[in-house]
Amino acid sequence: MPGTRIAALGHHQPSRVMTNADLAQLVETDDAWIRQRTGIVTRKIAEQDESVTDMAASAGGKALAASGLAPEDIGLVIVATCSAMDRCPSVAAQVAARLQVPGAVCFDLNNGCAGFTTALASAAHTLKAGAARHALIIGAEKMSDVTDWTDRSTCVLLGDGAGAALISTTTSEHEGIGPVVWGSDPQRGASVRLQGAWQPRFAQDGQAVYRWATSELPAIAQDACTRAGISTRDLAAVVTHQANLRIIEALTRRLDLCDSAVIAKDVVESGNTSAASVPLALSKLIERDEVPSGAPVLLFSFGGGLSWAGQVVTCP
The missing domain is CATH 3.40.47.10 (Thiolase/Chalcone synthase)
Known part of the structure; x- marks a missing residue:
């Protein structure tokens, strides 16, 4: 069986920065309390009209461009997310449409915070089995949509963003994606x-x-x-x-x-x-x-x- 490797990466974050001082205006907390317990100083929050699909497509597009591959080379698209509101078509299918990826297998995977590494392993197994040569794997979340802004124990933690990896098969004896x-x-x-x-x-x-x-x-x-x-x-x-x-x-x-x-x-x-x-x-x-x-x-x-x-x- 062929090996697999990460060929390129890309990411996207919203432009809006929410500081600990901003959170102190919403809930009873302060910068010192948040830093002591979480280490978090800022987080990025998507605008109301910026969706999980928007962020996933941006990150995925950057990874695809960095790889030097063409959209038609991609045989599999997986988006790991637990916060997407869309059920069908999947976020992965919407990303494929935006990036003009034709004919790929597309699906979303929800394994919570472990979603991306789960999707990465699943894609590597698929490539090793010969079902595709290149896959686009994306983790994308709009956690601000599911945040309870009255609960200071959780609202101080969460942010929005997306990261993507383009993975490919390789004939090298060196395995670029190890056993999961x-x-x-x-x-x-x-x-x-x-x-x-x-x-x-x-x-x-x-x-x-x-x-x-x-x-x-x-x-x-x-x-x-x-x-x-x-x-x-x-x-x-x-x-x-x-x-x-x-x-x-x-x-x-x-x-x-x-x-x-x-x-x-x-x-x-x-x-x-x-x-x-x-x-x-x-x-x-x-x-x-x-x-x-x-x-x-x-x-x-x-x-x-x-x-x-x-x-x-x-x-x-």
């Missing part, structure tokens, strides 16, 4: 919720999520490296779900990383963008040349479900 480690603990799924037929609102048991993420997930992240045949000390960067800076710091401390490893902390300026957070953070690291081409990077996301998915990839 994924799973779920549905018995504790209610710890992160986005439920309701009309105007659903994001809610979570923050303490339960923190304990789970910091105590149980490091070993799973370690397993992703083991399956890829490398040590955590070989990693050039780690891009986890940008849930909360305190979770990121606690989780990565337990991975025995080398001092030079870059740890993505995009949550500070972008907030928690759910399924968009990993590709958004990765794309920005590469745009700033913080990770060299060819270097191993651990992608690891987790959240609603409770679910997780992670793999080591080669930086494009």
